[in-house]
Amino acid sequence: MRIVQLIDSLETGGAERMAVNYANALAKKYTFSGLIATRKEGLLLGQIDEKVSYLFLKKKKSIDLKALFKLRKYLKKNKIDIIHAHSSSFFSAVLVKLTLPGVKIIWHDHYGISQDLTLRKNISLKLGSFFFKGIISVNTALQNWAASYLFCSNIIYLPNFIEQSVHSNEKLALFGSEGKRIICVANLRPQKNHELLLKAASLIRDKFPDWSFHLFGKDFKDSYTERLNEMVVELKLQDTVFFYGAVKNVGSALQQCDIAVLPSFSEGLPLAVLEYGLYKLPVVATNVGEISKVITSEKEGKIIESNNSSQFIEAIQILIEQEELRKEMGLNLNKKTLLDYSEETILKKYVFWLQSSPNFVLRKPIKK
Template sequence: MRIVQIIDSLEAGGAERMAVNYANALSKKIEFSGLIVSRKEGLLFNQIAKNVSYLFLKKKKTIDFQAVSRLRKYLKNNKVDVIHAHSSSFFIAVLVKLTLPKIKIIWHDHYGISQDLSSRKNLGLKLGSLSFTGIISVNSALKDWAKSYLWCSNLVYFPNFVVDSSVSAEKQSLHGFAGKRIVCVANLRPQKNHELLIDVANSIKDKFPDWTFHLFGKDFEDSYSDKLKKKIDDLKLQKTVFFYGTTDNVGSALEQCQIAVLPSLSEGLPLAILEYGIFKLPVVATNVGEISKIITSEKEGLIVESDNLNEFVAALEKLIVDQKMRDEVAVALHNNVQLNFSETTIIKEYLLWLKSLTTFAI
């Protein structure tokens, strides 16, 4: 089987990282694995495995015939069977299929605002779904939405997966005191609700002044980012909450932290929680998306209601004061992630599903 992943960029987002994860994992399992980036390269370029074929399309506009032509040539030259299109990259996949009708498109839905899908409308995607051989959803709500809204009958839910990342020899430099650090990995978007986390930090600092918060994720330098920074200034949290932006070595930061958090208002199945598990960190997270399918009980982490300051603070204080609990929770989450959200488990199911849709041998 010869499969390529298509993604719009290589910025450090969830969909982008899954495109790289799939390309890298498949390169060890199938005849040909490729990764195509349509619009913008980025930090994740350094994580592409050496045996993955790579193409940057340099797409400049919505309908870019030169980019479509480059894509068509690449697909023909490499005898590609399946395009695995992530998020909005389905559009260029559909355009190229008009000239290569035998090629199959799998669309991967990573939509992160899955708390209320009733207002999610996309006519282009609906029409494009007529060309899809199958659809992968990252949570069950998205699968139900695809069943009711799109014109493709081959639907499957596959959770995201993580790989055991090797930590760079270059150590990430962190502020604060060793042994008293709390980390959050989430791009600075409103649905990630960093505002709640800042309020939590403000509540925690008087009782536990040595504990600090370390926030990793892309800063879009927009009004939301400005609002967060102003809030930190107003609450005088400059020595409690630290922003680091994006990094290709977040594993080094996770190794230096004792607790991990995710305060989101909405999620799909967040890679951040899976990474926390891989690095054996105890977690406090909000009860949104598929988080409760990763943290299935209090033995594996603490889940609180979305945007509830008092619950979040209480859960975090539990972990701060009880190292034994932290250690037990971290190990249980690690074991669950390794068992149910590993590369080996998901790729095996993925290839079996593809085989059921196609005539290709694996």
């Protein structure tokens, strides 16, 4: 089985991290696993396992012939069976398939705004799906959407998974008091609803002045970021809320924090919640996407309604006041994460799907 992951960038988004996770996981089990970035590299470059065959295409436009032939040459040289294309990279996969009809395409849908998919229209994706041999959806809503909209019937729901290995031993220096830190891992995009977090931080600060909020995620330097910075000043949160941007070793930050939050308007299946579980953190998150399938009871975390400020503040306050509850929740979520969302669990389902589907006629796999 010779599979290459295809992704447009290696910045710290969910789709990008899953492309790296799949490449690394397959490299542990098979003699070949590849990863190709089409347009941009980024922080995740340093998290690619040394056993993974890596290529950067430096694609500069939608149809870049130089990049296309570079991709074709790589696929032929490495005798690739399957291109596992994540998100928008399907376009490059379809173009190269026109020159290499024998290669199979899997498309992995990581779409994060899955609250109302009736508005999701993508003609190029719909046409491209004629060439897909399989589709992976990260939640059941996306699976149903693909079945109704795209021209491919071989669709599987596979949740995201996390790698348990730590890629960096470098310790991040965090602000705030030890034992009194709240973390949020989410790129600075409107659907992540950091505004709710800042409003909550203002009220929490008044009652628990020693507690602080630590926000990790890419800053796109846009109007949304400007608004967040304005709110920090307006609410006088300069000594309570700290922005760190995207970092290589967010695990170091998670190890130093005591409560984790995710106040999103919309999600698919956020890797952040799985990471919170991996590091045994109690979680307050909104009831969007597949979050309620990860946190299924009050013993595993606190689920609130989207954009409900009073519920959000109350849930955080309860966790601040009850240290034993924090520990219990963190341990329960950790057990759930390792059981249902581990690399081993999801990869087993992935490989079984490939080997059992008539759409994939593969060379005999050689296990390491």
